[in-house]
Amino acid sequence: MNYSDLEKKYIFQTYKRNPVLFVKGKGKYLWDDKGKKYLDFFSGLSVCSVGHCHPKVVEAIKKQSEKLIHTSNLYYLKPQIELAKMLSGMFFGGKVFFSNSGAEANECAIKLARKWGSINKNVKNKAGRYEIIAFNDSFHGRTIATLSATGQKKFHKDFNPFLSGFKFAEFNNIASVKKQITGKTCAILIEPVQGEGGINIAEKGFLKELRKICDKNKLLLIFDEIQCGLGRTGKMFAYENYGVEPDILTIAKSLGGGLPIGATVAKPNIADTLKYGDHGSTFGGNPVCCSAAIEVLKIVSNKKLLKNIKEVGEYFILKLKGLQNKHSSIIKDVRGIGLMIGIELKIEGKGIVSKCLEKGLLINCTQDKILRFLPPLIINRKDVDTVIDILDDVLNAQTSV
Numbered sequence: 001m002n003y004s005d006l007e008k009k010y011i012f013q014t015y016k017r018n019p020v021l022f023v024k025g026k027g028k029y030l031w032d033d034k035g036k037k038y039l040d041f042f043s044g045l046s047v048c049s050v051g052h053c054h055p056k057v058v059e060a061i062k063k064q065s066e067k068l069i070h071t072s073n074l075y076y077l078k079p080q081i082e083l084a085k086m087l088s089g090m091f092f093g094g095k096v097f098f099s100n101s102g103a104e105a106n107e108c109a110i111k112l113a114r115k116w117g118s119i120n121k122n123v124k125n126k127a128g129r130y131e132i133i134a135f136n137d138s139f140h141g142r143t144i145a146t147l148s149a150t151g152q153k154k155f156h157k158d159f160n161p162f163l164s165g166f167k168f169a170e171f172n173n174i175a176s177v178k179k180q181i182t183g184k185t186c187a188i189l190i191e192p193v194q195g196e197g198g199i200n201i202a203e204k205g206f207l208k209e210l211r212k213i214c215d216k217n218k219l220l221l222i223f224d225e226i227q228c229g230l231g232r233t234g235k236m237f238a239y240e241n242y243g244v245e246p247d248i249l250t251i252a253k254s255l256g257g258g259l260p261i262g263a264t265v266a267k268p269n270i271a272d273t274l275k276y277g278d279h280g281s282t283f284g285g286n287p288v289c290c291s292a293a294i295e296v297l298k299i300v301s302n303k304k305l306l307k308n309i310k311e312v313g314e315y316f317i318l319k320l321k322g323l324q325n326k327h328s329s330i331i332k333d334v335r336g337i338g339l340m341i342g343i344e345l346k347i348e349g350k351g352i353v354s355k356c357l358e359k360g361l362l363i364n365c366t367q368d369k370i371l372r373f374l375p376p377l378i379i380n381r382k383d384v385d386t387v388i389d390i391l392d393d394v395l396n397a398q399t400s401v
């Protein structure tokens with residue numbers, strides 16, 4: 001039996017996999033089992049941002065795994081404290097809860113907001129508050145709570161009932177947010193750049209207004225930066241592009257350089273809402289994952305790299321706009337920030353993704369028609385030129401069909 005038959009036989013069929021088996025990764029490249037080399041402009045869904053098997057990350061994993069792989073959160077862990085201190089230094093002296101994934105980071109944020117709302121009651125009737133306003137086309141994870149917060153019906157089908165207490169507003173529409181505020185609202189949860197939803201970028205004025213609304217109504221502002229954080233937009237955190245500070249920030253994906261780790265970072269007075277026993281995770285803050293994450297943060301916070309992300313990102317968008325002019329019958333829009341970029345097509349995108357794969361380029365398609373580019377943050381203009389040439393070829397073939 002080949003690997004695709006074995007996968008079908010032994011693994012839940014929840015992923016539609018591309019017909020390729022990767023066996024090696026280094027920097028921006030991957031190799032399959034036949035030795036074919038690929039340029040990775042997807043980074044394992046924004047995970048391998050510092051490149052595959054970054055030597056500093058590998059070294060940290062090796063060193064830590066030779067010393068101690070796991071104890072428990074019932075004891076102190078040096079790499080965990082060190083990583084929390086780094087994150088705190090980057091996020092307003094905040095405190096951190098460590099988990100293993102993005103969904104769990106959001107789960108913690110939701111619990112934190114609900115407990116905060118139950119203590120910080122409605123000023124008029126003194127009732128606890130628990131409602132969270134999220135957004136249409138958002139994506140916050142696959143657990144029942146984070147799916148309840150996800151504003152896309154396609155993820156909800158067949159999994160009812162969902163958690164109550166989530167309301168949805170239109171992205172970039174303040175009036176629609178105001179409509180959803182009730183005496184029970186405790187927080188607003190938003191991705192500054194929606195990833196899965198199609199690379200939808202929040203407008204500056206919109207996030208600024210959200211901050212004002214939160215301050216006026218005593219609501220928590222939660223930014224899900226699981227996909228758009230940690231350098232992806234050319235700043236350490238996406239909110240820095242807006243000059244708007246959230247109260248709670250969730251990160252995961254690229255934090256562990258490929259190892260599973262999530263973090264919920266909250267301003268200290270808010271973080272202290274959760275007390276002993278209120279939340280926990282067996283593996284959260286595992287020392288090997290934390291050691292890898294420390295190296296990732298060191299690499300990404302390098303100003304040169306952040307500058308490169310902005311510059312190469314702008315160059316990439318410019319080149320894609322050139323492609324849009326050339327292939328205007330196929331490309332509807334090009335949008336992005338830093339190295340989080342999408343092409344909205346007038347046709348379905350999966351055929352283009354497959355053709356790119358055949359030509360040794362990894363990209364992704366979301367929302368059926370949006371080609372999503374999440375390359376490692378270490379790419380350069382030459383890599384962009386390579387990608388543009390491949391896309392041009394694929395689109396030319398598409399036009400001549």
Ligand code: PLP
Pocket residue numbers: 045101102103104106139140141142191195196224225226227228252253
């Ligand atoms: N939030 C955002 C913005 C995401 O993009 C994702 C995953 O794509 C998640 C949350 C969920 O993360 P995970 O798959 O690690 O649970």
